[in-house]
Amino acid sequence: MEASTTTLRKTPLHAVHREMGAKIVPFGGWEMPVEYAGLINEHIAVRKAAGLFDVSHMGELEVTGPGALAFLQRVTSNDVSRLADGQAQYSALPNAAGAPLDDVILYRRGPERFMLVVNAGNVEKDFRWLRAQNPEACEVLDKSEAYALLALQGPRAQEILQALTPVDLSSIAYYHCVEGEVDGHPATIARTGYTGEDGFEIFVPPAHAEPLWRRLIESGREKGIQPAGLGARDTLRLEAKMCLYGNDMDETTSLVEAGLGWIVSLDEAKGDFPGRGVLAAQKKDGAPRKLVGFEVTGRGIARHGYPVFLDGKPVGPVTSGSYAPYLQKNIGLAYVPSARAAAGTVLEIDVRGRNVPARVVPTPFYKRTKQ
Amino acid sequence: MYPADRRYTKQHEWVRVEGDRATIGITDYAQKQLGDIVYLELPEAGRKLEAHGSFGTVESVKAVSELFSPVAGEVVAVNSALVATPETINADPHGQAWMIAVRVSDPKDIEELMDAAAYQAYVGSEAK
Numbered sequence: 001m002e003a004s005t006t007t008l009r010k011t012p013l014h015a016v017h018r019e020m021g022a023k024i025v026p027f028g029g030w031e032m033p034v035e036y037a038g039l040i041n042e043h044i045a046v047r048k049a050a051g052l053f054d055v056s057h058m059g060e061l062e063v064t065g066p067g068a069l070a071f072l073q074r075v076t077s078n079d080v081s082r083l084a085d086g087q088a089q090y091s092a093l094p095n096a097a098g099a100p101l102d103d104v105i106l107y108r109r110g111p112e113r114f115m116l117v118v119n120a121g122n123v124e125k126d127f128r129w130l131r132a133q134n135p136e137a138c139e140v141l142d143k144s145e146a147y148a149l150l151a152l153q154g155p156r157a158q159e160i161l162q163a164l165t166p167v168d169l170s171s172i173a174y175y176h177c178v179e180g181e182v183d184g185h186p187a188t189i190a191r192t193g194y195t196g197e198d199g200f201e202i203f204v205p206p207a208h209a210e211p212l213w214r215r216l217i218e219s220g221r222e223k224g225i226q227p228a229g230l231g232a233r234d235t236l237r238l239e240a241k242m243c244l245y246g247n248d249m250d251e252t253t254s255l256v257e258a259g260l261g262w263i264v265s266l267d268e269a270k271g272d273f274p275g276r277g278v279l280a281a282q283k284k285d286g287a288p289r290k291l292v293g294f295e296v297t298g299r300g301i302a303r304h305g306y307p308v309f310l311d312g313k314p315v316g317p318v319t320s321g322s323y324a325p326y327l328q329k330n331i332g333l334a335y336v337p338s339a340r341a342a343a344g345t346v347l348e349i350d351v352r353g354r355n356v357p358a359r360v361v362p363t364p365f366y367k368r369t370k371q
Numbered sequence: 372m373y374p375a376d377r378r379y380t381k382q383h384e385w386v387r388v389e390g391d392r393a394t395i396g397i398t399d400y401a402q403k404q405l406g407d408i409v410y411l412e413l414p415e416a417g418r419k420l421e422a423h424g425s426f427g428t429v430e431s432v433k434a435v436s437e438l439f440s441p442v443a444g445e446v447v448a449v450n451s452a453l454v455a456t457p458e459t460i461n462a463d464p465h466g467q468a469w470m471i472a473v474r475v476s477d478p479k480d481i482e483e484l485m486d487a488a489a490y491q492a493y494v495g496s497e498a499k
Contacts, residue, residue: 023406039432040407231406231433301410301430323409323432352428352435 011056012206028120030057035229042232043325049224050154059123059144061116067137079265083108088175098254098275148209153199160220196240239366248319256282290341293363296330298356307350308334378484400494405431411457418446442480448472
């Protein structure tokens with residue numbers, strides 16, 4: 001979380017969060033709800049029933065025009081030609097070193113119309129970067145003001161949302177989206193998320209966010225829905241070992257090191273993009289270090305920034321670390337030399353001056369059982 | 372809200388004094404600020420504490436907070452059951468969630484602390 005002295009922005013749901021008793025914190029330039037009734041309750045609700053998140057702080061950049069696909073192939077890491085209309089892919093904007101300027105979800109909304117959903121703190125940086133890459137026969141537009149974004153996540157998300165929409169949700173596959181209506185509000189419904197559960201992200205015009213939020217909470221109440229804040233979002237994504245930009249990866253960590261080699265396409269159809277050479281070599285020969293998951297075996301919570309030691313030598317900081325509410329363990333992520341990345345490797349974490357043992361474990365820490 | 376039988380610190384600890392024995396915990400305001408508490412570290416019995424010195428750590432999912440002893444003295448009892456169930460601090464901060472008891476070495480330490488009404492006013496102003 002970052003503090004800022006500049007004016008923080010508020011999402012269209014700000015007043016509702018206040019009304020629901022949310023604790024508000026600065027995040028990525030926005031005032032965001034970190035928790036409502038309690039982080040652990042919210043986390044468990046998402047694992048067992050459903051949680052509703054306001055993620056309107058996320059940015060939306062549109063790339064449109066006949067040259068859009070070719071341009072996106074040049075600036076992203078994944079193969080955009082694999083996308084059909086209404087399909088999405090996890091991708092990144094790599095720099096020349098193969099490290100991400102940002103991680104993104106790229107939607108193909110039409111043959112010449114794409115949308116990148118980007119991290120709140122990176123909207124302007126991404127926008128400037130994309131414009132500087134000479135988009136040809138296409139236009140890059142920042143449409144972040146045009147969308148509010150609600151994430152409905154959890155095993156009962158489909159049931160709750162289906163009651164409010166004529167769209168057949170069972171026909172939307174993972175990482176696909178459909179244009180439709182929810183409770184009469186125009187919406188793009190995507191089967192995506194950042195929690196490790198099934199669920200949807202619903203893009204609506206800002207003026208529709210508040211009535212839709214209220215309706216979802218009211219209509220989902222019997223099914224156990226809870227408003228959930230950024231606190232639970234962070235612990236949920238960590239259990240599922242989804243990387244957080246700025247913590248687990250940034251412009252100094254290559255995509256392969258971060259464990260994101262699977263969103264790096266070296267296919268012929270893809271062609272060249274920044275950092276391709278570095279990433280190709282690392283995919284073939286391995287990167288010098290690797291992001292691993294660890295479980296604290298001693299007493300203590302390893303938190304972001306705490307120093308990590310291997311054989312008594314510092315290897316870098318904990319990139320993310322927390323108590324994991326569903327697993328009821330203390331877990332975290334850190335970069336270690338690739339040769340020592342195997343499960344079982346013993347680490348030590350400096351928890352405010354005390355050395356606490358931890359060991360590398362297989363990830364994700366949590367994986368849902370598919371129904 | 373805040374029991375009248377004890378004194379309070381600006382760091383949101385409470386202390387209840389019976390004779391030369393002071394029982395210490397954190398206030399309802401403190402637990403609300405922290406959120407869901409998941410970890411607690413307390414000293415061993417026999418440890419000598421200074422007034423305003425650290426005696427342990429309490430952590431919620433999102434935050435770490437040091438615990439400060441309002442009084443100087445020797446730790447004579449530790450609520451070790453609480454270490455295993457730190458969520459009790461959220462549920463009953465002024466009751467079951469007492470943390471340590473200290474044999475007070477200087478009763479003057481206590482006179483400097485806020486009474487319930489003063490503490491109530493203090494957290495009221497801090498909340499704004």
